Amino acid sequence: MFKSCEEVIDFIYSSYMNKKDKIDKNLNDKFTRNPYFTRKLIDELGEIDKFQRNILVTGSKGKGSICRITAKILEKHGLKVGVYTSPHLTKYNERIKINDKFISDEELIKYANIIEPLALEIEKNAGESQYFGPVGIGAAIALMYFKDNNTDINILECGRGARYDDVAVINSEYSVINKVFLEHYPQLGNTLDEVAYNKAGIIHKNHKAVFIAEQYDSVNRIINNIAYEKSVKVYTYNRDFKALNIVQDSFGIKFDIKTKRQYYKDIYIPVYGEFNVYNACLGVKLCEEILGKINKNKLQIALNSLSWQGCTEIVKKAPLVILDGCINRECAKYLKKMIENLKVERKYFIIGIPDTKDYKGVVEELRKIADKIILTRPKNTHLKFTDEQKLYCIKENDVVIKYEEIFKKAVIATIKSLNKNDILCIVGTQALIGESKKIFSEGYFNE
Numbered sequence: 001m002f003k004s005c006e007e008v009i010d011f012i013y014s015s016y017m018n019k020k021d022k023i024d025k026n027l028n029d030k031f032t033r034n035p036y037f038t039r040k041l042i043d044e045l046g047e048i049d050k051f052q053r054n055i056l057v058t059g060s061k062g063k064g065s066i067c068r069i070t071a072k073i074l075e076k077h078g079l080k081v082g083v084y085t086s087p088h089l090t091k092y093n094e095r096i097k098i099n100d101k102f103i104s105d106e107e108l109i110k111y112a113n114i115i116e117p118l119a120l121e122i123e124k125n126a127g128e129s130q131y132f133g134p135v136g137i138g139a140a141i142a143l144m145y146f147k148d149n150n151t152d153i154n155i156l157e158c159g160r161g162a163r164y165d166d167v168a169v170i171n172s173e174y175s176v177i178n179k180v181f182l183e184h185y186p187q188l189g190n191t192l193d194e195v196a197y198n199k200a201g202i203i204h205k206n207h208k209a210v211f212i213a214e215q216y217d218s219v220n221r222i223i224n225n226i227a228y229e230k231s232v233k234v235y236t237y238n239r240d241f242k243a244l245n246i247v248q249d250s251f252g253i254k255f256d257i258k259t260k261r262q263y264y265k266d267i268y269i270p271v272y273g274e275f276n277v278y279n280a281c282l283g284v285k286l287c288e289e290i291l292g293k294i295n296k297n298k299l300q301i302a303l304n305s306l307s308w309q310g311c312t313e314i315v316k317k318a319p320l321v322i323l324d325g326c327i328n329r330e331c332a333k334y335l336k337k338m339i340e341n342l343k344v345e346r347k348y349f350i351i352g353i354p355d356t357k358d359y360k361g362v363v364e365e366l367r368k369i370a371d372k373i374i375l376t377r378p379k380n381t382h383l384k385f386t387d388e389q390k391l392y393c394i395k396e397n398d399v400v401i402k403y404e405e406i407f408k409k410a411v412i413a414t415i416k417s418l419n420k421n422d423i424l425c426i427v428g429t430q431a432l433i434g435e436s437k438k439i440f441s442e443g444y445f446n447e
Contacts, residue, residue: 002116005092008092011137015132015133015134016131016132019131023131028189029164031129032129033131035136035164035165035166036169037122037126037133037166038137038139038167038170039169040122041122041136042169042170044122045118047171048147050171052143052153053152054170054171055070055153055174055175055176056156056162056167056168056172057175057176058158058176058202059179059180059199059213060178060179060180060195060199061178061181061328062213062279063178065276065279065311066283067156069279069280070283070286071083072302073283073294074152075099075302076298076299077287077291077298080098080099080151081099081151081152082146082149082153082154083097083154083155084096084138084157087431089310089433089434089437093108096138098145114144115141119132119137133165133166135159135167142156160187161188161199161201163198163202173207173208174207174211175210175211176282177202177210177211178279179278180196180215181328181330183195183328183358192216196223200222200226203227205230205231208233209289210223211236211289212234212235212237224236235289237278237281237282240259240260241257241259241284241285243256243277243278243281244256244257244258246277248272248274248338251270252268252270252272253268253272253273254268259284261288264284264296264299267280267299268303269303269304269308270304270308272322272342273311273312273334273335275334276312280303284299309323310430311324311325312324312338313433315440318420319418319423321426322423323425323436326427327353327358327359327428328362329360329362332361333365335366335425335427336365336369340369342423344422345421346372346419346422346423347370348373349370349373349424349427350374350414350426350427350428351373351374352375352378352426352427352428353427355385360392362427366425371400372400372401372402373393373401373402374401374414375390375393375394375402375403377405377407378407378432378434390403407432411426
């Protein structure tokens with residue numbers, strides 16, 4: 001019997017950790033992942049997903065933002081909303097919440113104790129390199145928690161994919177596919193079309209609709225073809241909903257949203273980055289389908305009350321310090337464009353991206369506008385950082401790039417060197433963003 005959250009977390013990750021050295025990182029997920037372990041677990045728990053209203057969310061970026069935006073709008077319209085996302089920033093409990101309240105330690109332990117013997121029995125049928133996905137076990141805990149608390153609707157974020165993802169096997173009413181680009185290759189595929197095919201695996205034949213962000217043409221074709229084959233209605237950006245009149249100022253972004261049902265004028269979000277506007281559009285259209293009609297005042301209250309953790313999140317204003325979970329070239333392009341539109345002087349970046357992510361793409365994009373880049377790494381020992389990365393990034397001389405092994409030391413030294421009109425952007429994995437939030441919560445940089 002588990003008696004602590006630490007024991008629960010060790011259990012959730014145990015299957016993966018026991019198999020990770022046997023997993024060929026060059027293989028597609030279909031050869032290493034078995035989401036039907038999660039399906040079997042949920043069935044053993046009484047098919048608990050079939051008695052709940054669920055929404056599934058995937059994409060290459062912004063999945064968590066879509067979940068938070070949609071949940072907050074529905075909550076402000078009177079619904080009790082369960083949310084399951086990953087990863088967490090500072091504590092595992094952040095992944096499972098109802099109306100923005102995290103699951104308690106006691107509840108997490110209780111549900112894990114119910115699940116453990118079932119999961120261990122199911123895993124006996126795993127192949128040598130197959131594992132019980134941690135995201136699947138977490139999702140099962142979330143569904144039990146949501147059921148016992150009588151939520152009206154739940155929003156669940158897929159892991160890195162969809163077709164072979166543990167969350168995608170959950171019975172659901174709607175699916176959402178945010179922007180898709182080439183990432184996690186070869187696990188999701190070696191081409192953009194293969195990644196799109198993987199992500200489109202989120203669409204179930206019983207879905208009422210799938211909501212699609214603005215996509216590359218080939219991605220759009222693949223998703224629409226699969227939706228057509230399964231007779232699922234498609235709502236897509238530009239045709240069924242879109243953002244207009246986007247204006248960024250020093251405090252956030254103002255814009256309009258046009259759908260076939262309503263025109264929402266002068267919407268404001270207290271965060272930078274146009275991609276957040278597109279996330280809001282997608283969330284609004286989904287909520288329209290669920291609610292029928294959205295109250296403009298409640299919509300604005302919902303967006304104002306959001307915590308934009310790790311997504312161009314402002315943690316200090318003079319100098320301006322922003323946190324962003326950017327780990328690939330595509331996201332770096334958005335971040336670069338956003339910073340170019342700000343009235344700042346020197347632009348500094350602290351970047352902590354492991355070898356398994358697109359650190360090259362991020363550095364190559366951000367060095368175009370950077371005055372200085374500091375490479376570092378979070379404390380998370382599961383993330384791989386090698387000297388090869390440092391040598392690759394530092395060899396170019398068009399911008400000053402340095403390396404600092406201790407992340408906190410890099411942050412403190414950099415902020416001390418900045419003027420009030422400068423900007424520091426801390427970029428990297430959620431582990432790095434989580435460590436950043438701990439540093440700033442200590443009050444060291446209070447104005």
